[in-house]
Amino acid sequence: MENFLYLLPEVFLFVVATILLILGLFIKNIRLINNLSIISLLIGLILIINQPYQSIFDNSYVIDEFSTVFKSMILIGSIASLMMFISSKEDLHIDFYEFPILIIFATLGMMVMVSSNDLLSMFIGLELQSLSLYVLAALNRNSLLSSEAGIKYFILGALSSGLLLFGISYIYGFSGNTNFNLIAVNYDTESLGLLLGIVFVSAGLAFKISAVPFHMWTPDVYQGAPTPITGFFALAPKVAAMGLLVRFLLNSFGEIYLDWQQIIFFISIASMAFAAFAAIAQKNIKRLMAYSSIGHIGFALIGVACVSSEGLRSLVIYLMIYLIMNIAAFSFILSLKRNDAYFENISDMSGMYKNHPFSTILIALLMFSLAGIPPLAGFFGKFYIFVAAIESNMTFLAVIGIIASVISAFYYLRIVKIIYFDEPKDEFDGFSIRSLNILFYTSSFLIIAFFIYPVPVLSVAEYAVRSFF
Amino acid sequence: MTISLLTFYLFSAVILLSSLMVISAKNPVHSVLFLILSFLNAAGIFVILHAEFLAMILIIVYVGAVAVLFLFVVMMLDIKSSISKENILQYMPIGLLVGLVFIAELVIVLINTKLDLTSIQILSNPMSNFVGQSNTEAIGSVLYTNYILYFQLSGIILLVAMIGSIVLTLREREGVKRQIISEQLDRRGKIDLVDVKSGEGIDV
Numbered sequence: 001m002e003n004f005l006y007l008l009p010e011v012f013l014f015v016v017a018t019i020l021l022i023l024g025l026f027i028k029n030i031r032l033i034n035n036l037s038i039i040s041l042l043i044g045l046i047l048i049i050n051q052p053y054q055s056i057f058d059n060s061y062v063i064d065e066f067s068t069v070f071k072s073m074i075l076i077g078s079i080a081s082l083m084m085f086i087s088s089k090e091d092l093h094i095d096f097y098e099f100p101i102l103i104i105f106a107t108l109g110m111m112v113m114v115s116s117n118d119l120l121s122m123f124i125g126l127e128l129q130s131l132s133l134y135v136l137a138a139l140n141r142n143s144l145l146s147s148e149a150g151i152k153y154f155i156l157g158a159l160s161s162g163l164l165l166f167g168i169s170y171i172y173g174f175s176g177n178t179n180f181n182l183i184a185v186n187y188d189t190e191s192l193g194l195l196l197g198i199v200f201v202s203a204g205l206a207f208k209i210s211a212v213p214f215h216m217w218t219p220d221v222y223q224g225a226p227t228p229i230t231g232f233f234a235l236a237p238k239v240a241a242m243g244l245l246v247r248f249l250l251n252s253f254g255e256i257y258l259d260w261q262q263i264i265f266f267i268s269i270a271s272m273a274f275a276a277f278a279a280i281a282q283k284n285i286k287r288l289m290a291y292s293s294i295g296h297i298g299f300a301l302i303g304v305a306c307v308s309s310e311g312l313r314s315l316v317i318y319l320m321i322y323l324i325m326n327i328a329a330f331s332f333i334l335s336l337k338r339n340d341a342y343f344e345n346i347s348d349m350s351g352m353y354k355n356h357p358f359s360t361i362l363i364a365l366l367m368f369s370l371a372g373i374p375p376l377a378g379f380f381g382k383f384y385i386f387v388a389a390i391e392s393n394m395t396f397l398a399v400i401g402i403i404a405s406v407i408s409a410f411y412y413l414r415i416v417k418i419i420y421f422d423e424p425k426d427e428f429d430g431f432s433i434r435s436l437n438i439l440f441y442t443s444s445f446l447i448i449a450f451f452i453y454p455v456p457v458l459s460v461a462e463y464a465v466r467s468f469f
Numbered sequence: 470m471t472i473s474l475l476t477f478y479l480f481s482a483v484i485l486l487s488s489l490m491v492i493s494a495k496n497p498v499h500s501v502l503f504l505i506l507s508f509l510n511a512a513g514i515f516v517i518l519h520a521e522f523l524a525m526i527l528i529i530v531y532v533g534a535v536a537v538l539f540l541f542v543v544m545m546l547d548i549k550s551s552i553s554k555e556n557i558l559q560y561m562p563i564g565l566l567v568g569l570v571f572i573a574e575l576v577i578v579l580i581n582t583k584l585d586l587t588s589i590q591i592l593s594n595p596m597s598n599f600v601g602q603s604n605t606e607a608i609g610s611v612l613y614t615n616y617i618l619y620f621q622l623s624g625i626i627l628l629v630a631m632i633g634s635i636v637l638t639l640r641e642r643e644g645v646k647r648q649i650i651s652e653q654l655d656r657r658g659k660i661d662l663v664d665v666k667s668g669e670g671i672d673v
Contacts, residue, residue, distance in 0.1 A: 003618075014625060021632070057618045098636045105629050112622060124622045131626060135633035141640075150637075174582075192578045 003056045009047040016040040017104040024097035034086050037100035045075045060118030069464035070114040070243040077235030078107045080327045083435040084228035091340045092226045094139045106132035110240035119168045119178040130157045137225040149224025156217040160207030167200025180251035198260050208241035212270035215294050222290035231330030234293050239319050250468050257307045264305040271298030272404035279411045284344050296322050302385050306392040309469035314384035316461035321381040328366050328443035337430030351424025362444040364416045369447045371409035377450035473517050480513040497543045505536045522604040
């Protein structure tokens with residue numbers, strides 16, 4: 001029973017979600033439910049930060065520095081997407097009060113994922129997260145694209161769960177344990193069966209972080225799902241699955257890292273290269289963001305491949321900056337609104353500079369940051385990653401990363417060119433929505449201010465790594 | 470030993486064949502029936518493994534509830550059962566290639582691995598903590614203690630599944646006349662009681 005006291009944030013969020021679920025039935029005020037959800041997520045964030053470090057339930061659920069940092073990132077992502085939701089719910093036909101509740105349940109699943117130290121809790125957390133996300137993707141029932149996104153995500157997600165379970169069965173069969181630490185003690189280094197298990201579990205997790213070659217669902221789902229949900233997809237689940245991947249690989253197979261390092265090499269290089277070229281031809285900004293997130297995951301995976309404390313530290317820094325940049329990007333996409341209709345094509349943004357001079361400066365800076373141009377935050381994310389790669393004697397990874405980064409600069413800068421130099425169109429009225437403005441200006445400020453005062457981010461990353469090295 | 474081995478191969482062979490039939494049968498109802506057959510045989514394998522409780526649960530839950538539900542759904546939907554041959558042929562080569570690579574991998578693993586795993590203690594004697602207890606007792610003694618977290622989280626997953634299916638399918642239609650008994654029986658404010666003088670009548 002006292003174990004549940006250590007689970008206070010998780011239990012709190014679950015209780016709040018069920019109470020809000022019942023409350024929403026009687027109070028037909030979606031805005032109120034949404035605000036209550038944001039407040040409870042904020043309380044959850046405080047509870048997480050104050051959570052005592054502990055391994056509970058036979059060491060299958062670990063609360064440590066790493067999980068605390070990742071959970072905080074996940075909650076910030078969830079809060080951001082709830083703020084995006086409130087600005088757009090009517091126009092996108094997603095005014096269901098279940099939206100914030102499903103987001104809380106998905107957040108709960110992700111919290112279980114980053115804390116799990118056992119194959120069972122890993123799988124259950126993953127399923128809780130995915131199941132909520134499948135529903136969210138298909139939430140706009142009037143849109144064929146949204147239904148398509150839901151079905152595609154569901155079928156490919158089920159496939160990836162199948163791969164994951166197959167891998168788990170091999171790992172369990174060849175080590176006799178489901179706990180990560182016990183697997184590390186018990187496996188038989190001679191057996192190829194274990195390696196097959198690692199391959200399949202990594203493939204299943206690569207689906208969730210949408211790394212190439214398991215990325216096929218990403219562009220369609222990102223385009224089809226309503227924009228606040230696309231934002232959520234880009235923010236929280238990637239961070240959670242990345243945390244899970246790191247804990248799974250390092251805790252159970254940290255000793256035999258040479259065996260799985262090449263898998264990470266391959267998916268990292270493939271993601272960076274593929275995203276750099278595939279995004280060039282995109283016309284829809286959400287599709288472009290999908291490819292952009294595939295590319296960013298490729299860069300972040302370099303940090304995993306390093307298997308060093310610098311690598312992990314740079315991964316955490318990268319994910320934090322990625323989170324902030326995506327909050328800015330999606331609140332900007334949601335601002336592209338004119339007469340209750342949303343615009344998603346890149347060509348719709350032409351000449352925006354004329355009507356929104358101040359916002360477009362920030363958008364241009366955001367694009368520079370996504371492309372990794374100094375002195376913005378995105379540059380430093382990549383910088384730390386490449387430094388870590390070079391320190392681990394993997395210069396070729398850094399070189400490929402820099403080449404991919406240069407190529408991908410093309411499509412980010414193309415947006416800047418369209419905004420500044422093409423024929424102007426009518427004014428967008430979405431730039432006056434308060435909740436979006438809060439998100440957009442705060443995250444833009446953080447992107448610009450990072451190089452002046454990077455210490456908080458660096459020290460948090462340093463702190464998170466303490467669980468492993 | 471040999472009898473259990475023989476039954477194992479029998480059950481596994483039937484599972485493989487019936488799973489193949491699930492995806493290749495032309496009539497979707499037949500597919501579901503083959504699915505039930507493979508569930509039953511999987512339950513048989515559980516019995517060989519001395520996991521009687523799981524075997525019974527598999528039959529009750531999967532055959533009794535899930536598969537019957539599938540059967541209802543398949544019969545309710547008007548699914549055209551004709552899948553064009555061309556479509557199958559189009560994806561056949563790549564499917565076969567992936568399948569062959571996969572089988573080759575598994576064979577390599579099987580050849581290069583010593584399958585004698587007695588060195589790992591828990592695999593050689595998996596039920597060492599539960600000597601003399603029945604299956605049901607053993608599961609019951611850990612499910613609500615050591616595995617309570619998983620148990621509760623699975624419950625949350627089911628709750629999310631329920632919320633999801635309702636959100637995605639419930640539509641509130643306007644103009645539907647529902648039966649609301651209390652309103653229909655309520656006479657307050659809807660009828661007037663009038664004293665009618667004899668021979669005069671009332672204005673309606």
